[in-house]
Amino acid sequence: MANTARAKSGLREMTRRAVRAQIAETAMTLFAANGFEQTTVDQIAAEVGMSGRSVFRYFPTKEDMVVGHMDEIGEGLAEALAARPLDEDPWTALRHAMQPHLDELTADADTNIAMARMLDATPALRPSLLNKRARWAEALLPDTTRRLRGPTRTRELRARAIVSSALACLNVAVDEWARTGGTKPLDGLLDTALTAVRS
């Protein structure tokens, strides 16, 4: 009980992570096959080999089986942004911070495009998707505020506007990328979007 902080038992956390991944994977398979709303949680539970109740001990909601990993992406963006030199202006810093995420997307292009298409085809999932992306803004806000000059009074407002707009560009670029099946390079789409906004 001494070190409440981290490391845990190690194994507990590892198996828990594995089970979580297993649930998410079979859930995605069933969703892709039968549709999100047509698949019940009990079906997923049966497929994994556990009770429906226990599934909810790994995922707070059914939707989180799809978008649950997106919180980590937000943290990744924030870390990448913090790693940029402090004298860089917000826009270029944000653009560079997005690069690792773009690389991850293009690395598993097939998987990510398939997932993006499922999200697009399932209206019930769009709200939670937008919600996750909105939380990315929260993670990027403090660092962006620090990069701004001018009146302190409006600094947070301006930072919010910039972060929200930059993420909007990212959304637009990724959507277009998935919609066209990865034909066009993701980097170029994002740059086009960002340039259009700042012109």
Added chain:
Amino acid sequence: MANTARAKSGLREMTRRAVRAQIAETAMTLFAANGFEQTTVDQIAAEVGMSGRSVFRYFPTKEDMVVGHMDEIGEGLAEALAARPLDEDPWTALRHAMQPHLDELTADADTNIAMARMLDATPALRPSLLNKRARWAEALLPDTTRRLRGPTRTRELRARAIVSSALACLNVAVDEWARTGGTKPLDGLLDTALTAVRS
């Protein structure tokens, strides 16, 4: 059955609209008093004097009792944008198109601030709020595309980026306006946000 198009019986449609408004109003009152999730649909139905089943004949979901009217706002924005001269660039046209909406918000400042605060305090409502706002972009997209020059190939992508960013600025401004209780003028907040993005 002849004219399927419009006009209907007139009276039917009027009473229907009135009942819908009545439900939304009492729902908002109960939500403000007891919270959104603590208020059941049956409670609302009892207060209005009808069965819980019938409430769902006026609103597809419980959340729509709060954000249902937002579709009209999107249409209003689109109309205002269409009324702007065609040689106006996207940003200024969008800014002017938002003005009527800003005026509506400030006219019923107390009501709208109270609603915005309730939305902010109720995490369960944020997804559907974001969803409605995302649909505004769809309504503004065609007209904005028409105002763009440059390569046709990237025109829609750039239009999406601009519309999404402009709406993001609107969100940020309105949130800040509601958060500070209407102290700062909404126009100025929006201009600050837009300027910060385009600088």
Added chain:
DNA sequence: CCTTACCTGTCAGTCACTGACAATCTCGTC
């Protein structure tokens, strides 16, 4: 008056999600 279409209440059912309890398992410790 009568037909037609709509509105409504009631009943029954699905499904996501939650709390409580007891059985089981794992781990660190003696």
Added chain:
DNA sequence: GACGAGATTGTCAGTGACTGACAGGTAAGG
């Protein structure tokens, strides 16, 4: 190897949003 604490699980029971089906009532049109 035995033991006790804490975590994990299945089961049961319940809430609440939402849906389909059926039947009675009411208003519009001929």
